[in-house]
Amino acid sequence: MDLVNHLDGRLLMAVPKKGRLHDAALSLLQGSDIQFHRHNRLDIALCHNLPIALVFLGAADIPVFVGEGRCDLGITGQDQVAESRATGVEEILELGFGKCRLQVQVPANSDIWDPTKLVGKHIVSSFTNLATAYFRRMEEEVYGVEAVNGEGGMKTVMKYVGGSVEAACALGVADGIVDLVESGETMKAAGLMAIDTVMETQAVLIRSKNPRNPDLADVIHSRIKGVITAKKYVLCTYNVPRTLLPRMHEITPGKRAPTITSLEDPGWVAVNAMVEKKKIADVMDRLEVAGASDILVLQISNSRAGKD
Numbered sequence: 001m002d003l004v005n006h007l008d009g010r011l012l013m014a015v016p017k018k019g020r021l022h023d024a025a026l027s028l029l030q031g032s033d034i035q036f037h038r039h040n041r042l043d044i045a046l047c048h049n050l051p052i053a054l055v056f057l058g059a060a061d062i063p064v065f066v067g068e069g070r071c072d073l074g075i076t077g078q079d080q081v082a083e084s085r086a087t088g089v090e091e092i093l094e095l096g097f098g099k100c101r102l103q104v105q106v107p108a109n110s111d112i113w114d115p116t117k118l119v120g121k122h123i124v125s126s127f128t129n130l131a132t133a134y135f136r137r138m139e140e141e142v143y144g145v146e147a148v149n150g151e152g153g154m155k156t157v158m159k160y161v162g163g164s165v166e167a168a169c170a171l172g173v174a175d176g177i178v179d180l181v182e183s184g185e186t187m188k189a190a191g192l193m194a195i196d197t198v199m200e201t202q203a204v205l206i207r208s209k210n211p212r213n214p215d216l217a218d219v220i221h222s223r224i225k226g227v228i229t230a231k232k233y234v235l236c237t238y239n240v241p242r243t244l245l246p247r248m249h250e251i252t253p254g255k256r257a258p259t260i261t262s263l264e265d266p267g268w269v270a271v272n273a274m275v276e277k278k279k280i281a282d283v284m285d286r287l288e289v290a291g292a293s294d295i296l297v298l299q300i301s302n303s304r305a306g307k308d
């Protein structure tokens with residue numbers, strides 16, 4: 001198949017080809033009804049039902065390709081967007097997965113508790129741009145802005161390593177590292193402890209500032225937002241005497257406002273309201289105490305809200 005000719009006029013969407021973000025990104029595409037078949041070993045897949053092609057790339061390369069306008073949309077980590085320093089990229093939607101922290105770590109048995117104590121020492125990271133900017137701030141704290149901008153500041157030595165960054169301290173290559181932490185298991189297993197957070201990150205939908213087909217980019221944005229909202233919320237429905245509505249409104253304000261429907265029984269109403277999944281148990285307890293009955297919780301399989 002002549003893929004290059006088939007790409008003509010299609011919106012190009014970059015997706016992580018492996019790693020932590022891959023599965024969740026594919027699940028979002030599936031929920032958004034972006035249908036494709038990826039041929040064995042091919043990093044480009046044409047969609048059957050939309051004029052889109054998916055481009056499977058490393059998470060770190062995605063902001064670069066989108067920033068240069070070679071791809072129009074992309075899914076990657078906020079950490080990768082910041083590290084890439086890509087200026088042609090807009091972060092348009094936080095996706096709620098791939099949540100972790102980029103942290104400064106040192107050997108757990110070291111007496112370094114303050115990151116300024118690492119100034120002038122050896123640091124290893126896969127995020128050398130973010131780590132360099134961070135240690136520049138530390139150097140400014142220690143030596144003052146003028147000294148660091150002039151020749152006086154002692155430079156922290158930054159070394160790039162593409163993977164297994166946690167091994168650097170044990171190998172004697174680094175005094176500290178800057179790497180991602182989620183559960184902390186990897187850090188603990190490597191005998192390290194975190195002493196500061198450089199940034200919090202999660203997966204994000206990014207868009208080129210000049211997409212090939214802005215209308216289609218908007219449609220995909222909207223579909224993905226619908227899937228995210230559906231995953232985040234449930235629909236809570238219950239019956240309640242109309243007189244109790246003000247209190248109910250406080251407990252279930254809904255996303256915009258709850259829907260109130262009259263019941264055959266005069267004086268009673270039915271209420272429908274979207275509630276964040278993580279709060280639903282507490283909300284049900286409070287509704288019951290406040291006098292609601294017939295409380296039901298329904299999963300939302302997809303959603304589309306108006307503009308915020």
Ligand SMILES: Nc1ncnc2c1ncn2[C@@H]1O[C@H](COP(=O)(O)OP(=O)(O)OP(=O)(O)O)[C@@H](O)[C@H]1O
Pocket residue numbers: 016018019020021058059060076077078079080097098099100162163180181182183201202203
């Ligand atoms: N433990 C984690 N928990 C949650 N999200 C993570 C975690 N580790 C990484 N991420 C997110 O996933 C992104 C990709 O990290 P991952 O380790 O999967 O790299 P990768 O795709 O294998 O890339 P590489 O080609 O550098 O190996 C990170 O930039 C970060 O946003």
Ligand SMILES: O=P(O)(O)OC[C@H]1O[C@H](OP(=O)(O)OP(=O)(O)O)[C@H](O)[C@@H]1O
Pocket residue numbers: 019020163164179180181182183184185186187
């Ligand atoms: O705090 P934790 O839950 O242990 O997660 C942190 C680890 O996850 C990431 O690596 P990943 O396992 O994706 O593999 P990689 O080193 O090949 O990137 C990251 O680079 C850390 O090493």
